[in-house]
Amino acid sequence: MAPTPSSTTSTLTLDINGEKHHLSVDHRTTLLDALRERLGLTGTKKGCDQGQCGACTVLLDRRRVVSCLHLAVAAEGREITTIEGIADGDDLHPVQQAFLDLDGYQCGYCTPGQVCSAIAVIEEHAAGWPSAATEDVRPESVPPPLTPDEIRERMSGNLCRCGAYVSIVQAVARGARAHEEARTATAEEAAA
Amino acid sequence: MKEFDYRRAQDVTGAVALLAAAADARFLGGGTNLVDLMKSGVERPDLLVDVRELPLDRVESTADGGLRIGATVTNSDLAAHPDVRRRYPALTQAVLAGASGQLRNMATVGGNLLQRTRCGYFTDVSGPCNKRVPGSGCPAVAGEHHNHAVLGASGHCVAVHPSDMGVALTAFDAQVRYETLDGPGEVPLTDLYLPVGDTPHRETTLPPGALITHITLPPAPLAAHSRYRKVRERASYAFAIGSVAAALDMKDGQVREARLALGAVASRPWRARAAETVLTGAPATGETFAAAADAELAAAAPLPDNGYKVTLMRNLMVSVLTELAEGDAR
Numbered sequence: 001m002a003p004t005p006s007s008t009t010s011t012l013t014l015d016i017n018g019e020k021h022h023l024s025v026d027h028r029t030t031l032l033d034a035l036r037e038r039l040g041l042t043g044t045k046k047g048c049d050q051g052q053c054g055a056c057t058v059l060l061d062r063r064r065v066v067s068c069l070h071l072a073v074a075a076e077g078r079e080i081t082t083i084e085g086i087a088d089g090d091d092l093h094p095v096q097q098a099f100l101d102l103d104g105y106q107c108g109y110c111t112p113g114q115v116c117s118a119i120a121v122i123e124e125h126a127a128g129w130p131s132a133a134t135e136d137v138r139p140e141s142v143p144p145p146l147t148p149d150e151i152r153e154r155m156s157g158n159l160c161r162c163g164a165y166v167s168i169v170q171a172v173a174r175g176a177r178a179h180e181e182a183r184t185a186t187a188e189e190a191a192a
Numbered sequence: 193m194k195e196f197d198y199r200r201a202q203d204v205t206g207a208v209a210l211l212a213a214a215a216d217a218r219f220l221g222g223g224t225n226l227v228d229l230m231k232s233g234v235e236r237p238d239l240l241v242d243v244r245e246l247p248l249d250r251v252e253s254t255a256d257g258g259l260r261i262g263a264t265v266t267n268s269d270l271a272a273h274p275d276v277r278r279r280y281p282a283l284t285q286a287v288l289a290g291a292s293g294q295l296r297n298m299a300t301v302g303g304n305l306l307q308r309t310r311c312g313y314f315t316d317v318s319g320p321c322n323k324r325v326p327g328s329g330c331p332a333v334a335g336e337h338h339n340h341a342v343l344g345a346s347g348h349c350v351a352v353h354p355s356d357m358g359v360a361l362t363a364f365d366a367q368v369r370y371e372t373l374d375g376p377g378e379v380p381l382t383d384l385y386l387p388v389g390d391t392p393h394r395e396t397t398l399p400p401g402a403l404i405t406h407i408t409l410p411p412a413p414l415a416a417h418s419r420y421r422k423v424r425e426r427a428s429y430a431f432a433i434g435s436v437a438a439a440l441d442m443k444d445g446q447v448r449e450a451r452l453a454l455g456a457v458a459s460r461p462w463r464a465r466a467a468e469t470v471l472t473g474a475p476a477t478g479e480t481f482a483a484a485a486d487a488e489l490a491a492a493a494p495l496p497d498n499g500y501k502v503t504l505m506r507n508l509m510v511s512v513l514t515e516l517a518e519g520d521a522r
Contacts, residue, residue, distance in 0.1 A: 157292020
């Protein structure tokens with residue numbers, strides 16, 4: 001980034017899905033608008049544009065954030081992952097596959113945000129983070145299983161106006177199981 | 193949104209100097225409140241000083257057994273920290289009760305304390321609001337105020353502070369450390385917020401241009417036995433209509449020491465000292481808990497549509513204290 005004295009624009013480099021993108025932005029540009037309007041990455045959706053609906057969820061340094069309240073200029077130097085960077089080529093991410101197999105959507109508009117958020121939820125849970133649905137938050141307590149109550153609480157920042165929540169909860173649970181199986185398989189490979 | 197300059201600060205001294213050099217600058221942490229207010233035109237800075245890369249992102253134990261929390265620690269990292277979960281569980285519960293997973297990953301501890309009210313008249317720039325335009329009036333007093341203050345308000349403003357985190361920090365005697373051009377300073381969190389009076393646009397006692405650098409929590413063994421409970425109009429992802437952070441130290445059925453703070457009832461996280469006085473040394477019974485709640489709420493001055501909060505807070509205090517006492521007896 002090269003700011004000039006009292007400038008209202010910056011030239012910056014954004015690291016998105018492993019690719020460097022160079023662009024000049026007005027400082028008012030949100031990460032969401034930079035992705036959609038400047039870089040053609042329209043998989044990330046604009047819902048409320050006020051940080052309330054979660055449709056614009058992306059991963060910043062592997063953590064989920066709402067891109068509508070994040071300035072593009074403030075995202076320089078961070079590793080940005082959008083829905084376009086979730087699959088491995090033509091192989092869908094297990095969470096994407098679970099949403100597809102279980103109909104975790106109707107119109108699909110909130111789905112990219114739901115998928116990005118769900119992937120982060122599974123990692124947060126695997127890292128032992130408690131949630132507001134966790135009865136005992138002390139670190140000595142047994143980590144709570146990812147029950148439907150835990151999933152609903154952890155996914156509460158992603159609204160679905162079609163009301164596909166029942167299948168979304170099932171898809172997140174299946175995605176979490178696939179993630180756990182993959183981890184176990186990797187651990188067994190390493191042991192063998 | 194008004195155009196603005198943007199700078200990233202590399203150290204605390206530089207951040208304070210950058211802010212002071214502009215006419216109307218703001219520090220940018222997670223931006224979850226500030227960017228939203230800039231979009232709606234409530235905030236119109238000419239410069240943002242991004243403080244997220246400052247080396248203030250750690251939670252550390254202090255020599256005396258307390259905690260030192262950097263101002264740019266995210267809500268998520270604070271809530272997940274083992275020492276917070278073990279020694280101040282109500283703080284983890286309070287943080288996790290607020291906002292969404294996405295917002296908690298962005299939001300910072302310093303920004304949480306300085307976030308603005310979510311009163312609908314404050315965020316609507318088309319109408320009057322004494323907090324936004326001093327002297328323009330407060331439409332909430334005779335208007336929509338079902339979630340407004342019942343304690344410490346004035347006819348000039350009845351807005352509530354929206355923080356959950358701040359309620360738990362208030363119960364645990366947090367100190368706020370800050371840096372200015374003239375050097376560092378410190379203020380107890382209970383003295384950070386100014387009384388509403390006739391100047392609701394003046395919100396804190398921080399000197400102009402001060403940057404919050406740390407929050408310190410003194411050692412508090414009773415905080416290991418603490419609880420935060422929040423009441424809201426839906427099950428998750430909503431601001432409180434009332435909340436309680438409480439800790440109890442009991443022996444032989446008597447309360448030796450109690451900490452109690454209330455949320456969503458005033459322009460600041462509300463330390464319930466009148467209730468604590470009643471609790472200290474009294475038998476840990478439902479009668480004592482009700483008397484303590486009544487002592488705190490004696491000063492309540494509800495508006496026509498938020499009187500329910502007085503009953504709600506009384507029941508909430510009794511319920512949380514009872515739960516803590518029963519847990520202790522187990």
